[in-house]
Amino acid sequence: LGITTKDLARICGVSLGTIDRAFRNRPGIKAETRERIMAAARAYDYKPNLIAKNLRQGRTFEIGLVVHDLENEFFAQLVNEIQEIVWAKQYYLQLAVSRRDADRERTGLEHMSGRNVDGIILFSVCRGAEFDEFLRKLNRPIVTIANKISGSWPFVGLSDRRVMRELTETVIAKGYERLVFVGPLRRFAASANLYQIEERYAGFLEACGGNPLVDHLLWAGGDYLEELRSFEIGKRRTAILCCSDIFALEILNDLQGRGLSVPRDLGLMGFDSINALKYVKPSLSTVVYPIRQMGDMAFSLLTDERRDGDDAPQIELEPKITWGNSI
């Protein structure tokens, strides 16, 4: 469809080598010749064929990015930020949205790998030896984010355990006597990657398991709203700590629908600090994910040269807790 270097060479009466020298500012070409070629390129509207360039050079300047689900604002922000970071360095993005489906994730990974992306940033729904092997076979630099897969892959995430412990301790100090942790554990298959939730739950247990005055409880099903409805409220001051703002908002809706009030009847806490919280009352206490920082780190891990023998770096960022009026 478009015009090619070969056409341009014919038009300008020069060879392909000269065309290349003109475009890539290589030495060994008369200024006048370069001018002539550039003019012709403009006149005939030459556009380089990146596919051919990539094939020849073996690099694409593309980065694959795999995320769970754009409709959760958290991921939308993540993708936005990573596009900014990557574009600033003249890279482009290949996006795949897994929708928390292992097959979709693999499909996406396989496609971007076949398209020779220079590296992959992966927020995975999978893990396990078999998946490790699958990733290895892709033969691409990979950085895992947020959900760790195994120590053999570079990783940048949160200090989930620590922040959850600290958060829980603070909640206990506020006088809550019964704490409920809400995370979607049961929902997934055995090979599902629950790294973040497990870490947070561990931190939660460290804080309240060590305290004999506090009941603790895990709600991990898809039917947590159901369980919540059959829950006895009022006897002991109760707080619900959620693994994501979305859960907290769903619960808030349900409570309000039953005429209950937060934080009067129940304390409630989210995680992620999505934009939508701005419009919800009471203002939800939550944890701010350092998205930008995570994107920056992930990209530099991807492009940093590491020697083969080196251990894969495992980085934990510190999120910030913000206290609203919900707990």
Added chain:
Amino acid sequence: LGITTKDLARICGVSLGTIDRAFRNRPGIKAETRERIMAAARAYDYKPNLIAKNLRQGRTFEIGLVVHDLENEFFAQLVNEIQEIVWAKQYYLQLAVSRRDADRERTGLEHMSGRNVDGIILFSVCRGAEFDEFLRKLNRPIVTIANKISGSWPFVGLSDRRVMRELTETVIAKGYERLVFVGPLRRFAASANLYQIEERYAGFLEACGGNPLVDHLLWAGGDYLEELRSFEIGKRRTAILCCSDIFALEILNDLQGRGLSVPRDLGLMGFDSINALKYVKPSLSTVVYPIRQMGDMAFSLLTDERRDGDDAPQIELEPKITWGNSI
């Protein structure tokens, strides 16, 4: 890095042609030979190089998608849906987020075009003769969505004008005497694409301009919250009709911060029906964008064969109005 067809040919002691016949189920190969090749491919973990394939075949099975801003849930849903549609047909997505910036949009378009996408779905922030020309030079099939650029490009969007007229008429019938239209008109440069907002404003005017009992007003600045604060409330029943839910939510926040109540003191209406509305009170009246349908239409317009002389189809879908308790 990986193994290639050539390697495979050597390993199996056959020619490249035979390898190709095996993989692409072409006739003219002994079943036994095919078996042997497939086994070797599995054993050595052969992965086709899509870049090379694309270069040779001249198609990529990739679709470019340009949107404004993922952090507005509306676009997130759109991208999600379009990925589903496209993946179902074995296509993949090249995403570019313009962030409402004309340069970013062009950068993205240029890149995806250079990567030989088979077609582009474009939700543009630009328009005008110069941009038309830019698009033409990309030399790709393009379908514009939501924001029309010109009649020369296939288009699928909403009947913005009609729905806004009907909506406004209904609001007037509810007894509102003063109506305010909020759209971000002033924010943009001259070549900015304001198609949807203009259409909606036109519909708004058709409804209230024709009615001598109704005041009407346009707020188009970025400082509409400021203007709103200096607004005299109470004299005549007032309704604010917004071009997007986000505006409506911002206004709602501001009103509530000042102790005003919706719909008691003011009627309020959004547009898009984003998921976040679920968590906001009062429930906002809004317009449901037929996202899935728009994606389906866009994709089929892109892949339908049209003869060159044919007019570019211009399709308008009917959105649905949903009434909450905000007006």
Added chain:
DNA sequence: CTGAAAGCGCTAACAA
């Protein structure tokens, strides 16, 4: 049924 060879558009090494 299989092999050989050309070519997609671009780059890079080597000649002239």
Added chain:
DNA sequence: TTGTTAGCGCTTTCAG
């Protein structure tokens, strides 16, 4: 300063 050529990995046509 410029031209020639081989080749990235795959597909496709033409011979055998």
